[in-house]
Amino acid sequence: MQRELAIIQNDPEVPAGVFGELLTEWRVPFRIVRPDLGELLPAAGDAAIVLGGAMGVHDEAAHPFLREIKGWLARLLADGTPLLGICLGGQLLAEVAGGMVSSNRCGEKGLVEVELTGAGAADPLFAGIPRCFPVFQWHNDSFTIPPGAAHLAGSRGCPGQAFRTGNAWGVQFHPEVDGAIVAAWSRKTPDAARLTGRFAAAEAGHRALARQLLANFLDAARPGGR
Structure with missing residues (x-):
């Protein structure tokens, strides 16, 4: 992918993490856009x-920029722009595509085993990724798979872990986190030592997952990609 990738950061405590490091390493042009700080979403983009x-996706009164993101995602979906939504980003994408987002239905925190469906195992986003893999989760809200979308992955507690609609993918989990991000989120909980310890033991494999998934997305986002 030669053109610029837009990364929409909605929260100062939820940065691009490993994804930002990898894009810099691979010399992929990208820019961080902060709609929560009043920055304008790109009028058009390559991915x-x-x-x-x-x-949450329904917190538009407190966070008016969420309404802007939803309209922007709807336009990009219609244009076929390659998109990847992560956690809140995946929930926003799911709602725009016709799915439902609800609270406290199947929240998860920490490393959780996710399993690909048959469609997920065949999808280019998950090429080279094992059928079952542990990945970090941090959510109370969750999405249903939008009508007509491909259901790509689920976990025992939360069946909606990944979907694809057109050139857009939504995932509930956080492939982009690193140890520092996990530590910052976990210190707000009484379970911080267990959460950070488990992630530290699995971080090398988690980074490998992030590398493969991001590379797959960039490949799919290239002109002529799948």
Whole structure:
């Protein structure tokens, strides 16, 4: 991918993490856009990643920029722009595509085993990724798979872990986190030592997952990609 990738960061505590490091390493042009700080969303783009955030998709009164993101995602979906939504980003994408987002239905925190469906195992986003893999989760809200979308992955507690609609993918989990991000989120909980310890033991494999998934998305986002 030669053109600029837009990364939409909705929350100061939810940065691009490992994804930012990898894009810099690979010399992929990208820019961080902060709609939570009043920055304008790109009018058009070659591809975009929408990150997570502590707010929920229905919190538009407290966070008016969420309404702008939803309209922007709807336009990019219609245009066929390659998109990857992570956690809140995946939930926003799911709602725009016709799915439902609800609270406290199947929240997860920490490393969780996710399993690909048959469609997921065949999808280019998960090429080279094992059928079952542990990945970091941090959510109370969750999405249903939008009508007509491909259901790509689920976990035992939360069946909606990944979907694809057109050139857009939504995931509930956080492939982009690193140890520092996990530590910052976990210190707000009484379970911080266990959460950070488990992630530290699995971080090398988690980084490998992030590398493969991001490379797959960039390949799919290239002109002529799948």
